[in-house]
Amino acid sequence: MKIMVAVKRVVDYAVKIRVKPDKTGVVTQNVKMSMNPFCEIALEEALRIRESGLASEVVAVSIGPSQCVDTLRTGLAMGANRGIHVESTASLFPLSVAKIFRKLVEIEKPDLLILGKQAIDDDCNQTGQMVAGLLNWPQGTFASKVVLDKEKRVATVDREVDDGIETVRLNLPAVITTDLRLNQPRYATLPNIMKAKSKPIKKFTPEELNVEIKSDLEIVEVTEPPKRKAGVILSSVDELIDKLKNEANVI
Amino acid sequence: MAKHNSRATLQFLLRCFPHRSRNPPLLPCAGLSTRFISGFDEKSRLLQRNIVLGDRRLLSFFNPVRNFVQTKQWGVGIQRKCYGSLAGLVQRNPRFSKFNDDDVRYFEGILGSKNVVQDEDRLVTSNTDWMHKYKGSSKLLLQPRTTDEVAQILKYCNSRCLAVVPQGGNTGLVGGSVPVFDEVSGILVCEAGCILENIISFLDNEGSVEMFQLMLVVCVLSAMDPFMEIYLNGIQLKGGTIFILKDQKHQNFSIYVMLGASQSIFSFASALFILKQAFDCPTGVEAVLANGTVLDMLKTLRKDNTGYDLKHLFIGSEGSLGIVTKVSILTPPKLSAVNKLLQEAKRKLGEILSAFEFLDSQSMNLVLNHLEGARNPIPTSLHNFYVLIETTGSDESSDKQKLEAFLLGSMENELISDGVLAQDINQASSFWLLREGIPEALMRAGAVYKYDLSIPLEHMYSLVEEMRSRLGNTANVVGYGHLGDSNLHLNVSTPHYDDKILSQIEPFVYEWTSKHRGSISAEHGIGLMKANKIYYSKSRKTVQLMASIKNLMDPNHILNPYKVLPQSLTS
Numbered sequence: 001m002k003i004m005v006a007v008k009r010v011v012d013y014a015v016k017i018r019v020k021p022d023k024t025g026v027v028t029q030n031v032k033m034s035m036n037p038f039c040e041i042a043l044e045e046a047l048r049i050r051e052s053g054l055a056s057e058v059v060a061v062s063i064g065p066s067q068c069v070d071t072l073r074t075g076l077a078m079g080a081n082r083g084i085h086v087e088s089t090a091s092l093f094p095l096s097v098a099k100i101f102r103k104l105v106e107i108e109k110p111d112l113l114i115l116g117k118q119a120i121d122d123d124c125n126q127t128g129q130m131v132a133g134l135l136n137w138p139q140g141t142f143a144s145k146v147v148l149d150k151e152k153r154v155a156t157v158d159r160e161v162d163d164g165i166e167t168v169r170l171n172l173p174a175v176i177t178t179d180l181r182l183n184q185p186r187y188a189t190l191p192n193i194m195k196a197k198s199k200p201i202k203k204f205t206p207e208e209l210n211v212e213i214k215s216d217l218e219i220v221e222v223t224e225p226p227k228r229k230a231g232v233i234l235s236s237v238d239e240l241i242d243k244l245k246n247e248a249n250v251i
Numbered sequence: 252m253a254k255h256n257s258r259a260t261l262q263f264l265l266r267c268f269p270h271r272s273r274n275p276p277l278l279p280c281a282g283l284s285t286r287f288i289s290g291f292d293e294k295s296r297l298l299q300r301n302i303v304l305g306d307r308r309l310l311s312f313f314n315p316v317r318n319f320v321q322t323k324q325w326g327v328g329i330q331r332k333c334y335g336s337l338a339g340l341v342q343r344n345p346r347f348s349k350f351n352d353d354d355v356r357y358f359e360g361i362l363g364s365k366n367v368v369q370d371e372d373r374l375v376t377s378n379t380d381w382m383h384k385y386k387g388s389s390k391l392l393l394q395p396r397t398t399d400e401v402a403q404i405l406k407y408c409n410s411r412c413l414a415v416v417p418q419g420g421n422t423g424l425v426g427g428s429v430p431v432f433d434e435v436s437g438i439l440v441c442e443a444g445c446i447l448e449n450i451i452s453f454l455d456n457e458g459s460v461e462m463f464q465l466m467l468v469v470c471v472l473s474a475m476d477p478f479m480e481i482y483l484n485g486i487q488l489k490g491g492t493i494f495i496l497k498d499q500k501h502q503n504f505s506i507y508v509m510l511g512a513s514q515s516i517f518s519f520a521s522a523l524f525i526l527k528q529a530f531d532c533p534t535g536v537e538a539v540l541a542n543g544t545v546l547d548m549l550k551t552l553r554k555d556n557t558g559y560d561l562k563h564l565f566i567g568s569e570g571s572l573g574i575v576t577k578v579s580i581l582t583p584p585k586l587s588a589v590n591k592l593l594q595e596a597k598r599k600l601g602e603i604l605s606a607f608e609f610l611d612s613q614s615m616n617l618v619l620n621h622l623e624g625a626r627n628p629i630p631t632s633l634h635n636f637y638v639l640i641e642t643t644g645s646d647e648s649s650d651k652q653k654l655e656a657f658l659l660g661s662m663e664n665e666l667i668s669d670g671v672l673a674q675d676i677n678q679a680s681s682f683w684l685l686r687e688g689i690p691e692a693l694m695r696a697g698a699v700y701k702y703d704l705s706i707p708l709e710h711m712y713s714l715v716e717e718m719r720s721r722l723g724n725t726a727n728v729v730g731y732g733h734l735g736d737s738n739l740h741l742n743v744s745t746p747h748y749d750d751k752i753l754s755q756i757e758p759f760v761y762e763w764t765s766k767h768r769g770s771i772s773a774e775h776g777i778g779l780m781k782a783n784k785i786y787y788s789k790s791r792k793t794v795q796l797m798a799s800i801k802n803l804m805d806p807n808h809i810l811n812p813y814k815v816l817p818q819s820l821t822s
Binding site for chain 2: 034077078193
C-alpha cells in the first residue's frame with residue numbers, strides 16, 4: 001500500500017505575522033518558513049502506518065516555489081521514502097491544488113491521501129475536501145485517530161466535531177485530513193537528515209500535469225486584527241454597572 | 252527590512268566528555284596584512300596632525316606623549332636641543348629623587364651587576380625609541396628577570412621616590428617608553444614576551460593552532476604593558492623581544508611584526524574589531540604595582556564575575572598603573588572528545604555559532620520528569636551527555652549548509668553518535684526548554700543548592716563526579732552549563748533543605764574550585780551571598796586593590812553596601 005502526503009511550506013508557526021503595507025497579503029520575504037504543522041502531523045501518521053507494516057511507501061508532495069524542496073527534504077528526513085515537487089510561482093488556491101493532487105493521484109495511484117486539515121497561512125480548510133470530491137473518494141476530515149484494516153481495505157477515523165468525536169468508516173482509497181491531537185510529529189535525526197539528501201525528488205510543473213492555475217478567488221484586502229484597547233480600573237460596582245449598561249450595552 | 256535570523260538548533264549526544272577548551276573567538280583572516288600596514292599609516296598621519304594642531308596649553312608632565320609629539324617638529328637632528336627646550340614646557344617633577352651610588356649598589360644586590368647597566372653605549376639603545384624619533388636621557392638601566400625582582404625594584408624605587416620608565420621592546424610609536432629627563436632614575440628593561448614562532452612550534456606540539464589566534468596574541472601583547480611572561484595553556488614561555496608572524500595556511504601572506512609590547516602601538520583604529528577581540532583574549536594578568544605589591548590575577552577562565560575586573564585596568568595602561576609581568580592568553584585547546592567538537596563547531600560554524608550548551612543525563616532526566624511538555628529528543632537510548640548547539644546568522648540557507656557540513660563531518664569523525672535538528676522554531680524552543688527548564692525542574696524537585704562556577708574544562712566535570720560520590724544517595728547532583736565558556740552550573744537537589752547536606756557541600760565546593768584555579772562565580776556575581784567568599788577566587792592583595800578603588804570612587808560607601816567586597820574592608 002502506498003500513502004501520499006501533502007506538505008505545505010508556510011510562514012513558521014512561531015513567527016509574528018506582519019501585514020504588507022499595501023494590504024495585499026502578509027510579509028513572507030526574509031521570514032522563516034517551515035512545514036505547516038498540520039502537514040507534519042499528516043506525515044507523521046503516514047510514517048506510523050508504514051512502520052506498523054500496513055503500508056510500504058510514503059510519498060511527500062509539495063506544491064509551490066523552488067524553496068519547497070527544503071520542506072520536502074524535511075519530510076524526507078522525517079522518513080518519507082521520496083518526494084514530488086510541483087513547481088509553481090503563481091498564487092495557489094485550494095481548487096488548483098486539489099486539481100494538481102487529482103492528477104498526481106492518477107499517476108501515483110496511492111491507496112490513501114493524507115493532508116493537514118488546513119494550512120496556517122490561509123486557513124482555507126478546503127483542499128482535502130475538494131480533492132476527495134474531484135476523485136470521488138470518501139473523506140475523513142479532522143481526524144484525531146486513524147485505524148487501518150488492510151485486509152478489508154477500510155479506514156476507521158475518529159473526527160473531532162463540535163459535539164464530540166464522530167467515528168466514520170471509509171473504504172479505501174480515501175482522503176484523510178488531520179487535526180491537532182492525532183499525534184506528535186517526530187524530530188528529524190541527524191542520520192536521517194543525511195540519508196534524506198540522497199532520496200529522490202521528482203519534479204513536475206502544472207502544465208505537465210495539464211492543470212491550469214487560475215485564481216477563482218480575489219483577495220480584496222488583508223488587514224491586521226484590531227488592536228485591543230487597554231483596560232480601565234473602576235472604583236465602584238455602581239460605575240461598573242453604569243459602564244455595562246451605557247457603554248457596552250450588555251445589560 | 253527586518254534582519255532575518257535563521258535559527259537552527261540541534262541537540263546531540265556526545266560519546267565522551269570533554270577535557271579542555273579555551274578557544275578565542277574566531278576571526279576572519281583575510282586582509283589582515285593590509286590592516287597592519289594601514290594601521291601604521293594612520294598612526295603617523297595622526298602624529299602629523301597633532302604636530303600642526305597641538306595645543307600648547309595641554310602640555311604637562313602628565314601628558315608626555317603629546318609633549319613628544321609637539322617636539323617632533325624640530326626634527327630628529329636636534330632632538331637633544333628639543334629636550335633642553337622642553338624644560339620650559341615639561342617641568343621635571345622635583346618630588347622625584349636622583350639616584351646615587353647607594354641605589355646602584357642596592358640594585359646590584361638584587362639583580363647582580365650584569366643587569367645593572369650604566370654604560371653609555373648600551374644606554375643609547377634604551378634611550379632611543381624604535382623609530383629614532385625620541386631620545387631620552389636616562390643613566391641607569393635595570394634588567395630584572397623575574398616578577399620578584401621587579402617587585403623588589405619597584406618597592407625600593409617607591410620608597411626612594413625614584414621615577415621609573417618601564418620598557419619592553421621599545422618599539423612604541425608615541426614615545427611612551429622613552430625616559431624624558433636625564434634625572435629620571437632608571438629604565439627597566441626586560442625581555443618582552445617571546446618569539447611568536449616559538450609559540451607556534453610550542454602549540455604545534457600541544458595541539459593545533461590557528462593563525463588568527465596568533466594574530467590575537469600579537470595584538471594582545473602589543474596592547475599590554477612592558478614586559479611579561481606568557482602563559483599558554485598554563486605553561487610558561489620565554490623568549491626574545493621580536494615577534495615574527497608567519498602564516499602558512501591562509502592565502503600565503505606573511506607578516507613580520509616586531510613588537511616590544513611596551514606600548515599599545517598596534518592598537519590601531521583600522522583594526523578595532525581585532526583589537527576588541529584582543530582585549531577579550533587575555534584571561535588573566537600578573538602585575539606589580541608601584542609599591543612592589545604583586546597582584547596575581549592569572550586566571551585562565553573566560554568567565555569570572557567575582558568583583559571588579561582589574562585586568563582591564565592594566566591592559567593599555569602603558570605601564571602607568573603597574574608593570575605587567577605575566578599574562579595568560581586563550582589558545583586552542585588540546586584535542587579530545589567534546590573539546591574537539593567545540594573546536595570543530597567554532598571553526599566550521601564560526602561567526603554563526605551562538606550557543607554551545609551541555610547537560611548530563613541526570614539533568615535531562617530531571618527535566619523530563621518534572622516539566623510538562625518536555626520531550627526526550629532522542630528517545631531510542633539514554634546518553635551520558637547532551638549538547639545543544641544554536642546558530643544565528645543572517646542567511647538561512649548558507650547557515651544551514653554550514654551547520655549540516657559541520658554535523659556530517661562530526662558524525663563521520665565519531666564525535667557525535669546521534670542527534671536531532673530542529674526543523675522549525677517550535678522544535679527549536681522545545682530543545683531549549685530542555686536546557687533552560689533545568690532550574691525550574693530543580694525547583695519542582697525540592698530543595699536545591701546552586702553553584703555557578705567557572706572551571707578549566709579539563710577539570711570541569713570531575714567536580715560533579717566528586718560531589719556525587721561525596722553525597723552518595725542523599726542528593727541528586729546535576730551538572731549543566733555553557734561549555735563554550737567552561738561555565739558549570741553545579742546543582743544539588745534534595746527533597747528538603749538540610750544543614751547537614753549544606754555543610755558537606757560548602758565550603759568544599761569553593762575550596763575545590765579555588766584549588767583548580769576556577770571562579771566561584773562565573774556569571775551570577777558576588778552580591779551579598781558570596782561577599783565574604785571572594786577570597787576563594789581573588790587574592791587578598793587583589794581584593795585590597797578593589798577596596799581602594801571602591802574607596803576612591805565611593806568614599807562614603809553609600810552605593811550598594813555590604814555587597815561584592817567583604818564587609819571587613821568597606822565598613
